[in-house]
Amino acid sequence: MNHERPGSNALSILNIAGYQFVRLGELDQLKESLYQVASELHLKGTILLSEEGINLFLAGLETNIQSFLAFLRNDPRLASFQTKDSWSATQPFRKLLVKIKKEIIRMNHPTIAPEKGRAKFISPQKLKEWLDRGQDDLGRPVVMIDTRNGFEVEYGTFKNALHFNINKFSEFPQAIEAHLPELSDKTLVSFCTGGIRCEKSGLYLRERGLEHSYQLDGGILQYFEDIGGDHYVGDCFVFDERETLEPSLAAKPQGRLKPKKNQA
Structure with missing residues (x-):
């Protein structure tokens, strides 16, 4: 991904988010080595490790992130x-955490194993074509399914998206x-903030016989990076002190009414 810093030189902190479903072993050793390197580079954020893969949110100076x-x-x-990248003027995380979890994104559905293969996916460009047209390439109506928690949806979502007001x-x-x-x-097109929840929701929809x-x-x-805000209303909640990002991927100015956060 392009790491070019947009706009103001004041945006000196590179924020990265990324995940990979891959079979991992020796988690204690991996945890120790990742913590040591990230700490020496003065990075802050969270790294989650499990046997099914890795999920991380980190921020720091660009050279340190690259290292x-x-x-x-x-x-x-x-x-x-x-990774998916954005910039901020200040460090949005308070500390560095590296944790070992049963799942890097908890679904409690053991038959869903993204490390063995992905569900079918659609690019942002193709999705925009479908939403512009109001149907897919086969003439079928398209329903956007928001897999995020209810409080995240309050900040923004795709127009007419179906969501379930779930807590986790x-x-x-x-x-x-x-x-x-x-x-x-x-x-059906399922979506979330950065794609990780959809790696499981997409497989689950297929498992339940929803072939399209x-x-x-x-x-x-x-x-946001590829298309912008077309067909999207509001901002996107992120789990750090920036709180939300606009379709330009800029942090939203603070001082708004904040929905209650439940990160369970």
């Missing part, structure tokens, strides 16, 4: 690790079950 990514990609399992992602399968009949004749279902590749942030 960390070089170290990470030196591991053959993570050689193709990609592990509630998503049950929510879908209640809507299966009305979705069976639609083309896709995940938005790269999530809302990739859509």
Whole structure:
């Protein structure tokens, strides 16, 4: 991804978010080495590790971020690790955390294993074509499915997107079950902030027999980067002190009414 800093020279902090579903072992050793390198480079944020992969949100000076990514990609399992980038004037994280979890994004549905293969995905460009036209290439109506928690949806979402006001992602399968009949004749595009939840939701939709279902590749942030705000209303919540990003990927000015955060 392009690391070019937009606009003001005051935006000196590079923020990266990335995940990769890949079978990982020796998690304690990996945790220790990643913490040591990130700490020495004065990075802050969170790295989640599990046997199914890695998920991270980090921020720091660009040269330090690049040094960390070089170290990470030196591991053959993570050689193709990609990030989504944005800039801020200040460090949006308070400390550095590296944690080992059962899942890097919890769904509590063991048959869903993205490290064994992805669901079908759609690019932001193709999605915009469908939304402009009001139907997919086969003439089927398109329904956007927001997989995020209810408080995230309050900040912004795609126009007319279906959401379930869930409190945590592990509630998503049950929510879908209640809507299966009305979705069976639609083309479905599930989306989330950066794509990680859709790696599982997309597979789940297919598992439930919804064959015309896709995940938005790269999530809302990739859509913002490639397309902008077309067909999207509001901002995108992010889990750091910037709180939200506008379609330009700039941090939203603070001082707004903030919905209650539930990160369960």
